[in-house]
Amino acid sequence: MKRLLWLALVLLPLKSQAYLSLLNHGDVIKTGAYRLTLSPQFITASDLGNGANFTGRFDTGIDEASDIRAVVGFGRVDFHVGGTYKWVPIPDTPDQPALGVAVGAFFARQSSVNTFSVRAFPFISKRFETDAGVFTPYSGLPLGLSATSSTTEAPVHFVLGSEWMPPGLERISFWIESGFNVSKAFSYMSLAVSLYWDDENGVEFR
Numbered sequence: 001m002k003r004l005l006w007l008a009l010v011l012l013p014l015k016s017q018a019y020l021s022l023l024n025h026g027d028v029i030k031t032g033a034y035r036l037t038l039s040p041q042f043i044t045a046s047d048l049g050n051g052a053n054f055t056g057r058f059d060t061g062i063d064e065a066s067d068i069r070a071v072v073g074f075g076r077v078d079f080h081v082g083g084t085y086k087w088v089p090i091p092d093t094p095d096q097p098a099l100g101v102a103v104g105a106f107f108a109r110q111s112s113v114n115t116f117s118v119r120a121f122p123f124i125s126k127r128f129e130t131d132a133g134v135f136t137p138y139s140g141l142p143l144g145l146s147a148t149s150s151t152t153e154a155p156v157h158f159v160l161g162s163e164w165m166p167p168g169l170e171r172i173s174f175w176i177e178s179g180f181n182v183s184k185a186f187s188y189m190s191l192a193v194s195l196y197w198d199d200e201n202g203v204e205f206r
Contacts, residue, residue, distance in 0.1 A: 020106065020117075020119060020142065020144070021039065021041055021055070021159075021177055021179065021188065021190040021192075022102075022121050022123065022138075022140045022142055022159045022161065022177060022179075023037060023039060023057065023161065023175055023177055023190060023192055024069070024084075024086060024102055024121065024123065024138070024140075025098065025123060025125035025127075025136050025138035025163060026088050026090075026091065026092045026097070026098020026099070026100050026123070026124075026125040026126075026127075026136075026138070027092070027098075027125075027127065027136060028061060028064065028065060028066065028067050028086070028088050028091075029059045029060055029061040029067040030061045030198070031060075031061040031062065031063065032060075032061070032198055032199040032200070033060065033061055033196070033197070033198040033199070034058070034059065034060050034196070034197055034198065035057075035058070035059040035060075035194050035195070035196050036056070036057070036058055036059075036194065036195045037056070037057040037058075037059070037175070037192050037193070037194040037195075038054075038055075038056055038057075038192065038193055038194075039054070039055050039056075039057070039175070039190055039191065039192035039193075040052055040053070040054050040190070040191055040192075041053045041054075041055065041075075041188050041189070041190040042188060042189045042190070043186065043187075043188050044186075044187045044188055044189060052075050053073055053074070053075035053080075054073055054074060054075050055071060055072070055073030055080070056071070056072055056073060057069055057070070057071050058070045062085075065087060065088050065089060065091070066085065066086060066087045066088070067085075067086050068083065068084065068085050068086070069083060069084045069085075069086065069102070069104070070082075070083050071083060071084070071104075071106070079108065079109045080106060080107065080108035080109075080115075081106070081107055081108075082104055082105055082106030082107060083104050083105065084102040084103060084104030084119075084121070085102065085103055085104065086100060086101070086102040087100055087101055087102075088100035092125065092126060092127050097124050097125060097126040098124065098125045098126070098127075099122075099123075099124050100122075100123060100125075101120060101121060101122045101123070102120070102121040102123070103118075103119065103120050103121070104118070104119055104121075105117070105118050105119075106118075106119065115146070116146070117144055117145070117146040118144070118145050118146070119142060119143065119144045119145075120142070120143045120144075121140055121142045121143075122140060122141055122142075122143075123138055123139065123140035123141075123159075124138065124139055124140075125137065125138035125139075126138075131167070132166075132167070133164055133165050133166040133167050133169075134163075134164070134165040134173075135162055135163070135164050136162060136163040136164075137160075137161070137162040138159075138160075138161055138162065138163075139158075139159060139160050139161075140157075140158075140159040141156065141157065141158060141159070141182075142156070142157040142159060142179075143155075143156055144156075144185075153184045154183070154184065155183060155184040155185035155186075156182040156183040156184070156185060157179045157180060157181065157182060157185050157186075158179070158180045158182050159177060159178070159179050159180070160177070160178050160180075161175060161176060161177030161178065161190075162175070162176060162177075163175050163194070164176075170196075171195055171196045171197060172193065172194065172195055172196075173193070173194045173196070174191075174192070174193055174194075175190070175191065175192035175193070175194065176189075176190070176191055176192075177189070177190040177191075177192075178190075
């Protein structure tokens, strides 16, 4: 166990990991339902310099308050893969926004360096139904812990974003997100499109 904890603390700094967008909020994916999200991410300030990453995310539900996500991608960061568990103890209701957190672990390879990182993504969100479609704006404060053999860092972001499901597109939604450096991190802009389906009939389930 001590060796596993040491490994979680001593690999690569997250300043170079400009692929870790949030792209999530308080809507929990139901059991037997799925979401596939494809996302280009444009790096605006990082140790990597300018560039872009392309990431796929696959979500499915566990219970009424939690779901899981698998992540895989490539681009300015040569390759990255990981997963998160999302828990929303305070759901979105007419009287309150949703409050939740996603936690996960990621592996990446950049040039000849292998990377392992652990992350926590606390967030707040609120769903709005309008004539222009369903909007779910959200904000988060992603936290990380990672290191090289010589340094250890704990980067912090501030994230603002929204999902938009247009009228008449019951299974498709669009995202926009900006991430800002708070401490030892990077800045980026992410765009995304999501496809929703379920086991029963393959149509939108929310």
